[in-house]
Amino acid sequence: MCSYIVERYFNAAHYYIMKPTKTTIKSFIKNADNLFINVKSSFDGMTDMCEAQKEGFTKIVKTEDNIRNTLGIKGAWFVGSGRDYFTTYNENGFKGYAISNSCGHFILAVKK
Numbered sequence: 001m002c003s004y005i006v007e008r009y010f011n012a013a014h015y016y017i018m019k020p021t022k023t024t025i026k027s028f029i030k031n032a033d034n035l036f037i038n039v040k041s042s043f044d045g046m047t048d049m050c051e052a053q054k055e056g057f058t059k060i061v062k063t064e065d066n067i068r069n070t071l072g073i074k075g076a077w078f079v080g081s082g083r084d085y086f087t088t089y090n091e092n093g094f095k096g097y098a099i100s101n102s103c104g105h106f107i108l109a110v111k112k
Helices: 002-018 022-031
Strands: 035-044 049-052 085-091 094-101 104-111
Touching: 022 085, 022 094, 022 104, 035 094
Parallel strands: none
Antiparallel strands: 035 049, 035 104, 085 094, 094 104
């Protein structure tokens, strides 16, 4: 019984240590030389819902609009207040992070 509790605690602690956060994403953006974005879906006010996008990976375009929510990247939108969900991404020759929230889903990555 005791070893089960220790194993469960270790796995839970390991999960929380490795979980990406907004700070992780900010550091990734700051330190990445050749950053790409793939907008999978984005909010459309005309239909009042998220619409699928099929653009694929494109090189990022810097923006000065809504720096707090875009972190300076056109196509990215961070809701904030803990309502963004971050996961690691490692597919199709790209490595980075997938971000999901109520305003859409996008991937920030660099080529491997």
